[in-house]
Amino acid sequence: MARPLFEQRRASSEHTNDRGLAEEDALLTGEHTQKFEPPQSKWKKIREVGLFVWALLATTIVIILAVVVQKERTTSAPSPVPDGKRNLIFMVSDGMGPTSLSLTRSFKQYEQAEPFDNTLMLDGHLIGQSRTRSSSSLITDSAAGATAFSCGHKSYNGAISMLPDHQPCGTVLEAAKRAGYMTGLVVTTRITDATPACFAAHVNMRSEEDRIAEQMVGDYPLGRVVDLMLGGGRCHFLPNSTEGSCRDDDRDIIAYAKEQGFDYVDSRSGFDGLKEGTAVNLPLLGLFARTDIPYEIDRRNEADIYPSLDEMARTAMKALSDATRDSDKGFFLMIEGSRIDHAGHANDPAAQVHEVLAYDKAFTSVLEFLEKDDTEGVMVSTSDHETGGLATARQLHSTYPEYLWYPGVLSNTSHSAERVTHNYHSFLSGQPKKPAIESWVRENVKKGLGIDDAADSEIKSLVEKPELAPYTFADMVSRRSQIGWSTHGHSAADVNIFASSRKAAAPLVGNHENTEVGDFLRRYLDVDVEAITKELQAKGTSFVNALGQAVDWMGAPPSQDKEHGWEDHLDHYQHDFKKHKRCEVCGV
Secondary structure, X not given: OOOOHHHHHHHHHHHXXXXXXXXXXXXXXXXXXXXXXXXXXXXXXXXXXXXXXXXXXXXXXXXXXXXXXXXXXXXXXXXXXXXXXXXXXXXXXXXXXXXXXXXXXXXXXXXXXXXXXXXXOHHHHEEEEEEOOXXXXXXXXXXHHHHHHHOOOOXXXXXEOEXXXXXXXXXXXXXXXXXXXXXXXXXXXXXXXXXXXXXXXXXXXXXXXXXXXXXHOOOOOOOOOOXXXXXXXXXHOXXXXXXXXXXXXXXXXXXXXXXXXXXXXXXXXHHHOOHHHOOOXXXXXXXXXXXXXXXXXXXXXXXXXXXXXXXHHXXXXXXXXXXXXXXXXXEEEEEEOOHHHHHHHHOOHHHHHHHHHHHHHHXXXXXXXXXXXXXXXXXXXXXXXXXXXXXXXXXXXXXXOOOOOOHHHXXXXXXXXXXXXXXXXXXXXXOOOHHHHHHHHHHHHHHHHOOOOOXXXXXXXXXXXXXXXXXXXXXXXXXXXXXXXXXXXXXXXXXXXXXXXXXXXXXXXXXXXXXXXXXXXXXXHOOOHHHHXXXXXXXXXXXXXXXXOEEEOOOOOHHHHHHHOOOOOOOOOOOOXXXXXXOOOOOO
């Protein structure tokens, strides 16, 4: 029997009231108290749980796949070492630290009226930095620095491809030659100076440049290993009976080199005869200056006498490329912007910027060569150390300093402090009277350094202490441009690493020990440097030279020459902060 309508309505009303009370409780307490769930709500919750589980599984799968892909890329990515023929060009910006780039970049922008975002070619190829300490000091010299590159080992300051125990270590150039590569060295200093010497010679002390000259043309246990040498340092190859020689003996190393098959050139006309590398007969020895090729700031006005770093680099690359055209091996070439270091030692900012610009130009030519050459190759560039403790800032007074430096002062400087000093000493050799000396100094400070506001105290110092002229001339420019220096020596600053290809030089991306640069060189060429080391050490210290003399071919150990500071001095402070080992007139 049907229920009364009243009862039906009451039941509905009771149900409605119950829901209403529940809703009120929910509003008051903030908690959901409804127990009734429509069927579609249950399905919604099931769907949400399913979606969550699916998303969790998908995320897990993506992470697993990412790990697998990354591992595969790491293990199966092509090695930076090419399989076949290859060329390796190693560039050394001796003494160039990061601040050298800042200095030169701003100078270039000022002088050429460029916008502030115009950079050097080097800037676009920065991939890392190198730590430079040697085995004997937290501050390396060029010899130990270059030994790290050539041998891949730390050694003491002054070592030319020698280990700390005074045993020779094989070099990447020697190993490359043994493996069938052609080899070359291009520098703007003496070819017997520390950096080039470390690739083709072995002596206990870098000062033995006469012995280094002999070894570099093949008078040592391995015979000739260098196919091309371009740079300065002629005096170490000439017998001491010849004008322009600086050898201690009467050996004619140039004559010996010719006997070994070297072509020899020693002048601008001789260099021009090489026709940018197309008319080179290897092996070639080119010595274009008695000692160092002049600073670029001076050489640019003497281009009829001396070739530039860029010209020598392009000539070398072309000659070595042509010589290896039909070979299954390429070439190894070391190019050094040598005198960046010298400008740092002299604290000469005007010479510094022109040296860095010259290096940047050669760097650009190397990139262009690698881009056009048919053989795969890579260029790596770094410095052996920083020189001078350079800062693009200087406080000249005790009050708070201004935030600026003046590139215009460097732009007005037409000669290096070294060249003005040379001219000054030549003038003094005529023994002029004091008024004439003062007049000459004022005139040449203005003409050579662009300084027309020289203080009387500066002129007086130059007149009374001509032995300090190179430092005084350079300091006059540095002060006016507000460039600071902390030392006339080297610093422990990390130095930059550059490369033609970040991918090809991937092992050098980041911060590395300088020995890791040496490791990269040997691995890229795939040569056995350790085999050369074993061979050299097995042959001992005695060697019968080209004159038939039995000699100790690596020279005296550095312990016999402690005055140069090549002994171990890591953390041995002896209250000698005013002591200066090499110069009694440097004002310290």
